[in-house]
Amino acid sequence: MNGRVTRSDRVAATRETILVAAERLFAEHGLAAVSNRQISQEAGQGNNTAVTYHFGSKAGLVRAIVRKHTEQVEEIRMRMVLDCDGSTRLRDWIACMVEPFAQHLADLGTPTWYGRFSAQAMSDETYREAVSQEALNSPSLLRAGEGLHRCLPDLPIEVRRERQDMARQLMVHMIAERERALAEGGTTPRDSWHRAAVGLTDALTGLWLAPVTEVGSPAAPETVPHGNA
Amino acid sequence: MNGRVTRSDRVAATRETILVAAERLFAEHGLAAVSNRQISQEAGQGNNTAVTYHFGSKAGLVRAIVRKHTEQVEEIRMRMVLDCDGSTRLRDWIACMVEPFAQHLADLGTPTWYGRFSAQAMSDETYREAVSQEALNSPSLLRAGEGLHRCLPDLPIEVRRERQDMARQLMVHMIAERERALAEGGTTPRDSWHRAAVGLTDALTGLWLAPVTEVGSPAAPETVPHGNA
DNA sequence: ACGTAAGTCATGCGCCTGACTTAAAAGTGG
DNA sequence: CCACTTTTAAGTCAGGCGCATGACTTACGT
Numbered sequence: 001m002n003g004r005v006t007r008s009d010r011v012a013a014t015r016e017t018i019l020v021a022a023e024r025l026f027a028e029h030g031l032a033a034v035s036n037r038q039i040s041q042e043a044g045q046g047n048n049t050a051v052t053y054h055f056g057s058k059a060g061l062v063r064a065i066v067r068k069h070t071e072q073v074e075e076i077r078m079r080m081v082l083d084c085d086g087s088t089r090l091r092d093w094i095a096c097m098v099e100p101f102a103q104h105l106a107d108l109g110t111p112t113w114y115g116r117f118s119a120q121a122m123s124d125e126t127y128r129e130a131v132s133q134e135a136l137n138s139p140s141l142l143r144a145g146e147g148l149h150r151c152l153p154d155l156p157i158e159v160r161r162e163r164q165d166m167a168r169q170l171m172v173h174m175i176a177e178r179e180r181a182l183a184e185g186g187t188t189p190r191d192s193w194h195r196a197a198v199g200l201t202d203a204l205t206g207l208w209l210a211p212v213t214e215v216g217s218p219a220a221p222e223t224v225p226h227g228n229a
Numbered sequence: 230m231n232g233r234v235t236r237s238d239r240v241a242a243t244r245e246t247i248l249v250a251a252e253r254l255f256a257e258h259g260l261a262a263v264s265n266r267q268i269s270q271e272a273g274q275g276n277n278t279a280v281t282y283h284f285g286s287k288a289g290l291v292r293a294i295v296r297k298h299t300e301q302v303e304e305i306r307m308r309m310v311l312d313c314d315g316s317t318r319l320r321d322w323i324a325c326m327v328e329p330f331a332q333h334l335a336d337l338g339t340p341t342w343y344g345r346f347s348a349q350a351m352s353d354e355t356y357r358e359a360v361s362q363e364a365l366n367s368p369s370l371l372r373a374g375e376g377l378h379r380c381l382p383d384l385p386i387e388v389r390r391e392r393q394d395m396a397r398q399l400m401v402h403m404i405a406e407r408e409r410a411l412a413e414g415g416t417t418p419r420d421s422w423h424r425a426a427v428g429l430t431d432a433l434t435g436l437w438l439a440p441v442t443e444v445g446s447p448a449a450p451e452t453v454p455h456g457n458a
Numbered sequence: 459a460c461g462t463a464a465g466t467c468a469t470g471c472g473c474c475t476g477a478c479t480t481a482a483a484a485g486t487g488g
Numbered sequence: 489c490c491a492c493t494t495t496t497a498a499g500t501c502a503g504g505c506g507c508a509t510g511a512c513t514t515a516c517g518t
Contacts, residue, residue, distance in 0.1 A: 205439055275467045
């Protein structure tokens with residue numbers, strides 16, 4: 001409550017510095033390519049084992065990065081999910097999954113690294129488990145999932161699971177790709193994170209609404225009812 | 230044309246051994262986590278510089294792996310594209326993109342590694358360029374793209390590009406995930422590569438057909454007041 | 459039949475890594 | 489004000505890495 005700099009403040013600052021440095025290095029060079037030493041140096045720490053000291057291990061560090069952002073995304077999403085309460089429009093619930101992530105990156109301002117970091121962490125055998133655990137067990141995400149399910153009650157359970165995976169992969173990797181394009185100064189088709197999220201939501205809505213082909217039966221109809229867009 | 234084992238036969242065998250070993254190690258541990266030494270040893274080569282010698286660099290090795298499989302996929306896809314000639318069914322062309330990859334993995338028999346390898350290579354900054362170049366400049370793929378375009382002539386060019394990216398990401402990562410599940414002996418929702426491809430094709434058809442939301446005013450603020458400032 | 463060049467092997471060098479040890483610095487609580 | 493704990497700094501160590509080098513083996517062309 002006073003202006004004094006306590007010990008825990010300074011420790012928190014050090015941890016934060018390490019988190020930020022690690023996030024950037026990871027995003028730019030990949031998780032496996034960045035050593036704990038590099039991270040410590042980049043964070044201005046003289047000790048080459050600062051990462052181990054503060055986070056136990058590289059995996060612990062990765063988890064901490066994910067948690068930090070997840071908390072903020074969670075806040076945005078929870079508000080959005082509450083707004084959508086009772087909605088029967090599929091698109092609303094899909095937006096609840098996509099928009100908060102995009103919004104969070106927009107809030108952070110250019111440049112960001114968490115998008116690329118997420119994609120790399122999810123693609124890496126060593127950390128995918130930890131990341132999923134940290135990011136997927138979110139109350140708001142579960143509620144959005146339920147809302148979505150209510151819009152598509154007839155979708156077979158396996159197909160739902162399958163498309164859940166698809167949606168996750170698509171969201172993370174497309175956001176990472178846009179972030180990369182931004183970082184490289186290239187042109188992006190959508191000129192804001194919000195618009196990118198709209199494009200993603202469009203596509204995911206189509207994906208979820210796609211009719212399920214029964215294998216053995218002939219081809220699916222070409223034109224699909226996109227009634228609720 | 231006698232039965233003798235020529236030198237070039239033995240060299241080709243060595244190269245192939247290295248390719249196979251590398252593919253497996255890469256798929257299981259990630260590109261960055263596997264050293265050229267490990268690959269050489271795994272391939273039974275006494276020399277720790279075998280990779281450099283035969284492929285110039287790790288990037289060259291990665292390219293060679295991609296090329297090897299791309300050739301076979303290309304063959305399958307070209308046949309399929311010719312079959313679809315003149316078709317106006319969107320689904321046909323999407324299938325031309327998905328099925329050959331799945332078919333190829335099915336042909337290889339369990340276990341396979343190329344699916345996971347592809348996903349990792351595409352997610353890695355260091356190699357994504359080389360991989361794209363190797364895999365995306367395929368005549369059959371371009372023709373399928375044209376066929377697909379003809380089915381959706383009114384789709385804005387930026388959206389088409391965007392969804393092309395989506396389709397690629399989705400295909401590669403979902404195939405990788407299925408391969409991973411197979412390798413770990415877990416249950417997979419679809420019980421064959423073909424059926425998995427059908428599920429993927431369903432989803433992608435919906436994705437491509439999804440209506441495009443026009444975002445209203447040109448300048449949406451990037452940082453949106455969610456809640457209150 | 460023999461010289462040459464390609465392929466393979468073995469080894470050493472400099473660099474970087476994570477883990478570990480030791481010591482200094484800085485905040486905390488009696 | 490002092491003993492104590494936590495945090496940061498600095499340095500050591502064994503091991504793995506890519507790369508360069510040189511010797512050995514062997515198929516091929518003349």
